[in-house]
Amino acid sequence: MNPEWFPSICLMGASCRAAAQSAARAGCTRILAWDDFLDADLLAIAQAESLADFPEDSPQGLAELQGIPLVLCGGMENRPDFVQRRIDQGMLCGVTGDMLRQLRSIESWQRWASESRIGWPTAVQDLSDPRLDSVRSESWMLKPVGRAGGVHVRAIANLEDLDPIAKLAPDPGSPTSSSTSNPWYLQEYVPGISIGVSYCTERNANTDSNGNAESTEPSGTRIVGIARSIHSEELDAPLPWIYRGSLAPYSVSPSVCASLERFATTVAQSTGIRGLWQADFQIDPEGQLWLLEINPRWSASMELHEILQGYSWITEHVRILCNGAPKHVPSPASPAGQQVAKGILYAPHGMHLSVAQVDRLWRSGWHGTLRELETAEFCLADIPQSDPLGVDFAEGMPIVTVLVAGEKNADLLEKIRQARSTVLGWFQRI
Numbered sequence: 001m002n003p004e005w006f007p008s009i010c011l012m013g014a015s016c017r018a019a020a021q022s023a024a025r026a027g028c029t030r031i032l033a034w035d036d037f038l039d040a041d042l043l044a045i046a047q048a049e050s051l052a053d054f055p056e057d058s059p060q061g062l063a064e065l066q067g068i069p070l071v072l073c074g075g076m077e078n079r080p081d082f083v084q085r086r087i088d089q090g091m092l093c094g095v096t097g098d099m100l101r102q103l104r105s106i107e108s109w110q111r112w113a114s115e116s117r118i119g120w121p122t123a124v125q126d127l128s129d130p131r132l133d134s135v136r137s138e139s140w141m142l143k144p145v146g147r148a149g150g151v152h153v154r155a156i157a158n159l160e161d162l163d164p165i166a167k168l169a170p171d172p173g174s175p176t177s178s179s180t181s182n183p184w185y186l187q188e189y190v191p192g193i194s195i196g197v198s199y200c201t202e203r204n205a206n207t208d209s210n211g212n213a214e215s216t217e218p219s220g221t222r223i224v225g226i227a228r229s230i231h232s233e234e235l236d237a238p239l240p241w242i243y244r245g246s247l248a249p250y251s252v253s254p255s256v257c258a259s260l261e262r263f264a265t266t267v268a269q270s271t272g273i274r275g276l277w278q279a280d281f282q283i284d285p286e287g288q289l290w291l292l293e294i295n296p297r298w299s300a301s302m303e304l305h306e307i308l309q310g311y312s313w314i315t316e317h318v319r320i321l322c323n324g325a326p327k328h329v330p331s332p333a334s335p336a337g338q339q340v341a342k343g344i345l346y347a348p349h350g351m352h353l354s355v356a357q358v359d360r361l362w363r364s365g366w367h368g369t370l371r372e373l374e375t376a377e378f379c380l381a382d383i384p385q386s387d388p389l390g391v392d393f394a395e396g397m398p399i400v401t402v403l404v405a406g407e408k409n410a411d412l413l414e415k416i417r418q419a420r421s422t423v424l425g426w427f428q429r430i
Contacts, residue, residue, distance in 0.1 A: 008032065009318065010065060010091065011298075012051060013073025017042040017382050018303040019314065021368045023071075026312040032068070036075075037398075040358070040385045041365060056085075066090030069318045071276075072297035077104055092321040094201075094275035095296050102271055103296045106145075106185060112270065112291070116263035118281075119290035121188040139189035141241075153241035156186065192284040194231070194292070195250055196301045197260055198224040199277050200313060201268045203320050221264040223257075224276070224313055225305030226250045230343060234413050236420070238346050238396035245343035245402075245416065247409055248304035252283070259289050267294065275317040276302065304340050307370050307403075339409065340373060342381075343402045343416035347393040351427045358386040360426055366403050373405035378419035399423070 008030040009023045016033040023031050024045050033048040042048050055062060070091045076083060077100055084097030095103065102108050106123055113120035124131055144152045201221040227248035235244045252260070260281070267273065278299035280292040306312060318324075353361075366372060366379035373379055382401040384391050393399055400423060404415040 008068045009071060009314070010068045011035070011046070011071045011073055012054075012076055012086075013297065014051075014075045015039070015382060016046070016048070016071075016073045018300075019071050019073055019298045020046045020048075022303065022306055022312045022314040025306075025368055026315045026318070028314075032065075035073075037382070038385055040362070040383045041381060043385065062089050068092065069321045071314065071317065074297070074300070077295055077297045080104075094277070094317070094321060095271075095273050099271050099273055100296060103267070103273065103277075103294050108270075109291055109294060112263065112266050116259060116266050116291075118259050118263060119190070119284075119288050121190050121282075121290055121292075123185055123187040125185045140186045141189050143185055143187055145183050145185060153239075155189065155240070190282045190284055190290050192282045192290075194229040195252070195281050195283060196227050196229060196246060196299055197264075197279050197281060198227075198299050198302050198305060198313075199264050199279070200224050200316055201264070201274050201277065201320075203274050203323065221261075221268045223260060223264070224302070225309070226252060226260075227301035227304055228409075229280075230341070230413070230416075235343055235416060236346075236348070237344070238348070242346070243300060243344060245341060246301040246304060247339060247341040247412055248301060249308060249339065253287065256283065256287070256289050263291070275320045276313060278302070301342075304342060307340050307368075307373070307405075308338060310370070337407045338370070338405065339407060339412060340370070340403065340405045341409075341412040341416060343404075343413075343420070345399045345402055345420050345423060347395055347397050347399055348424070349395045351393045351399070351424075352390055353384065353386065353393070353399075353427055354390040355386050355388065357426050358384065358391065361400060361423070370405060373403055377404075378415055378422075379403045380419075380423070 007028070009028050009032070011019050011023070011031065011033040014036045016035045017039050020031050020033055020042055031046040033042060033046040034051040034054050035042060035048050036051050038048055038050060066089065068091055070086055070093045072083065072093070080097035080100035083093060083095070083100060087093050087096060106125070110120045110123070122131060140156045142154050142156045199221050225248055227246040228250040229246055230244040232240050232244070237244050263279070273296060276298055277294070277296045279294045282290040282292055284290060302313065361380055361383045364376070364378065364380045365383055366381045380400050381403055382398070384399065402416050402419040404412050404419065406412045406415060
């Protein structure tokens, strides 16, 4: 990509490191980030600050962001008002605040699943709903509105198991709740394999006689890649439904692929979303596809597809936001038989990492290429920032991301488990 028209990019969200590395590979010369974790490998390549310190009231600071492409990362899909203010201040984004509300709406998910002829698990927000009578005999999931990462998701076998907080009025500060809606919802559990599908939606390239776009409707959406989520039996984590990591690529049947493409077209035409976005699905034991949710942002598994394909999809995202002319994009193919995976290592208990041990993490740090993964047992990313006394982790906190390559899922999972054991051995228990 020509840095003359791609000099700067802005990333915002819970963890921007992977998107920042993608931007660096694309040739971006100025990477700005507002991030919740501020990991050391993000700070190494980006001008990063805490998301909580975003300069809402600084005209000079905000003026510097006008015209800059904005990439949404973890959790930003649940902050429509914040994102809309950035757009009103001149930043370029693939979704508006209204689009985010639509894209994160349970009612929209149900409608788009129906229009795309794929499954939608029964979901209810009203505890008086008669469909909840089956809770006593079937498995349901309690899910929060406006959260990410599966941290607060839990199984419910009986209505009496509901925590009192799930029955309270919504938090008035919740970006996706209204004064009448419950901040939680119950969804019927569908067994099977969870997959994350990354998409890229193109902007309509038709122009009038003056060279202006005749329409802002998307002209097509392609699948960037499909990844399978690592489930609880495969890797330890502090909570049953928390995000553990992903394996890619994942192959689906032609009929499932057609359904995924049809779904993407339905969503894109209904909302006008542009650039990169993601959706989670479940494939049940009979091969039926079920929609779980839509995440209109950079996805956790996106970097796996970039590793395999040798292509920075940030390139396409920015080109679309900047109304660049369409161009040939490499087919989403990976080296024959090659697979990659990422696993999130969580603290099993309170832990301390000394400065020397942080340096040890850096020696296994990942710089963004498949070749590194092929020649090492594992590489590490999202490396924590340390002060002179080291860094502490409370039980259940994410410590580091493990990246591995191989030819079989079983080999990848074993490499991640071995890496987990090795890395935790470097720590001191508090």
